[in-house]
Amino acid sequence: MGKRKIDAPATNGPDMRVNLAGIAMKNPVMAASGTFGYGKEYAPLVDLNKLGALVVKGISLRPERGNETPRIVEAAGGLINAIGLQNPGFDGFTKKHLPFLKKYKVPVIVNIWGRSAEEYAEVAGRFDGVRGVQGLEVNISCPNIKRGGIAFGTDPRLTAEVVAKTRRKTKLPLIVKLSPNVTRIGEFARIAEANGADVISLINSFPAMAIDIETRAPVLANVTGGLSGPAIHPIALKMVWEAAAAVEIPVVGMGGITSEKEALAFIIAGAAAVAVGTANFTDPGIILKVVKGIEAYLVRCKLKSVRELTGSLQLS
Numbered sequence: 001m002g003k004r005k006i007d008a009p010a011t012n013g014p015d016m017r018v019n020l021a022g023i024a025m026k027n028p029v030m031a032a033s034g035t036f037g038y039g040k041e042y043a044p045l046v047d048l049n050k051l052g053a054l055v056v057k058g059i060s061l062r063p064e065r066g067n068e069t070p071r072i073v074e075a076a077g078g079l080i081n082a083i084g085l086q087n088p089g090f091d092g093f094t095k096k097h098l099p100f101l102k103k104y105k106v107p108v109i110v111n112i113w114g115r116s117a118e119e120y121a122e123v124a125g126r127f128d129g130v131r132g133v134q135g136l137e138v139n140i141s142c143p144n145i146k147r148g149g150i151a152f153g154t155d156p157r158l159t160a161e162v163v164a165k166t167r168r169k170t171k172l173p174l175i176v177k178l179s180p181n182v183t184r185i186g187e188f189a190r191i192a193e194a195n196g197a198d199v200i201s202l203i204n205s206f207p208a209m210a211i212d213i214e215t216r217a218p219v220l221a222n223v224t225g226g227l228s229g230p231a232i233h234p235i236a237l238k239m240v241w242e243a244a245a246a247v248e249i250p251v252v253g254m255g256g257i258t259s260e261k262e263a264l265a266f267i268i269a270g271a272a273a274v275a276v277g278t279a280n281f282t283d284p285g286i287i288l289k290v291v292k293g294i295e296a297y298l299v300r301c302k303l304k305s306v307r308e309l310t311g312s313l314q315l316s
């Protein structure tokens with residue numbers, strides 16, 4: 001797995017390091033895009049150096065205002081959000097946020113998106129060679145923007161086009177973030193791999209809505225949003241398992257991780273690494289608890305390395 005060799009472990013404990021196509025991570029747990037801001041927001045609460053990797057909120061070529069408010073509502077077992085990919089654009093991110101993140105010893109992965117395949121490729125090209133950025137995560141799965149996002153991730157031809165065009169513009173490791181809104185996830189995983197993805201990540205949130213029964217109006221200004229959190233974990237697990245079986249490249253599993261248990265299930269299902277999203281809002285320290293929990297599990301099971309656990313699902 002990966003191009004770069006893995007350095008010696010820091011402690012005598014189990015080896016927690018993973019290498020995602022050249023992104024050297026000290027443990028397999030990363031912060032999911034959109035749920036950890038640009039790191040600064042969490043820095044007073046969490047030692048960023050202890051994260052496996054930090055994926056920033058989605059960046060586009062130009063700044064975006066996002067959707068009108070209200071754009072977030074709690075649901076039983078999760079959260080429905082329709083932020084609409086608000087972001088400061090390439091220039092805003094590289095000038096305002098990246099210098100802060102560069103002070104830390106944590107791989108920074110930039111989540112990117114565009115409104116056309118050309119725009120995805122252009123933003124990827126702008127990041128190519130930018131110091132302090134270790135990889136790109138291509139979001140072809142956002143349910144909250146009218147053009148782009150999910151439309152790319154649910155159409156095999158558009159998935160192939162976005163990935164191929166983006167690949168040509170950057171040498172950075174390319175993580176393609178798949179949409180869960182498809183019937184055969186393995187097919188989309190294979191298309192991403194065939195068109196140059198180094199890694200795939202899944203899942204993004206599910207299209208969903210909430211209605212205020214007193215006003216009989218939708219709660220979100222955008223009417224619909226994306227459901228994330230514990231409610232989606234079992235579905236995510238099945239999709240990660242199918243996607244991992246379909247490709248040779250590493251898989252990052254996410255969706256509803258609230259403890260090491262869900263993270264371990266993703267790894268056993270075939271994920272090389274995992275990302276924690278919605279749970280960061282209720283407990284900013286959750287990622288580090290998940291890291292400790294995985295380590296304790298490896299000790300209990302007498303496993304030397306977390307890499308041994310990937311894809312160890314027992315099927316009789």
Ligand SMILES: Cc1cc2nc3c(=O)[nH]c(=O)nc-3n(C[C@H](O)[C@H](O)[C@H](O)COP(=O)(O)O)c2cc1C
Pocket residue numbers: 032033034035057058079081083085111139142177203204205228229230232254255256257275276277278279
């Ligand atoms: C408020 C919010 C904002 C998000 N923004 C992005 C984004 O900008 N890009 C992206 O690829 N995913 C985004 N996501 C999706 C998460 O990265 C993750 O795929 C999803 O929430 C499932 O994981 P979870 O159940 O642990 O939250 C966002 C999720 C939430 C809750």
